[in-house]
Amino acid sequence: MNSIMQVRGLSKTFRLHQQRGIVLDVLRALDFDLMPGECMLLQGRSGSGKSTLLRTLYGNYLPAGGSIRVRHLGAMVEMVGAEPRQIMALRRSTLGYVSQFLRVIPRVSCLNVVMEPALARGMPRDLAEERAAALLARLHIPERLWQLAPSTFSGGEQQRINIARSFIVHWPAMLLDEPTASLDAKNREVVLALINSAKAAGSALIAISHDDATHRAVADRCLDIAPEEPAHA
């Protein structure tokens, strides 16, 4: 089977200009391939670079070196050094990113926030609304909240809305930053079931999770991204 992502020699450093130009070597020569339908968990102590890796893979950070190739519309596309419009094209239909926090848009209702990615892909409005409602119900968001803007919602409610929004469409590759972090056991089970359904539909996932239940339920393998202390130059 063809991989969905190929990472070779990936490294990322931060230079702290305000602090005597100190350089942090956070990611050092990472290599991995990600296949459709598999979930790889990122492991490593706090501060080892797990979030940095997700952000680098999503094109938010420019790596110091290496290559990130992603299968997009049938061809492998190099993300390192790609034009912003190429990165945006990948983000529209190939590469999904599920952060821990919902980016709240003022005055847009919860139902519309969840439907938006489906509408952007051209799904008819009634079908998008039906899917959004089913996801919100499954994630135990009370129906009385659906027409409200989520800015005043609790942290866990906002996280579930972000999950619903991310799983309403199919992503060939998904990057998940602690998708179950603020959730109770009942909602965590729903998120794990959504992850497993996405895998069954062929999505490849890279996830950060500190929780053993998530590990057991969805992980096919783990990547320890920084077995040693980072070097400070």
Ligand SMILES: Nc1ncnc2c1ncn2[C@@H]1O[C@H](COP(=O)(O)OP(=O)(O)OP(=O)(O)O)[C@@H](O)[C@H]1O
């Ligand atoms: N934008 C940035 N500028 C400078 N240094 C950064 C930046 N982002 C992260 N770092 C540093 O890079 C290292 C890795 O941070 P990162 O957030 O990726 O770790 P993590 O493994 O996700 O940690 P945790 O498990 O605690 O969330 C840390 O030492 C952090 O201080």
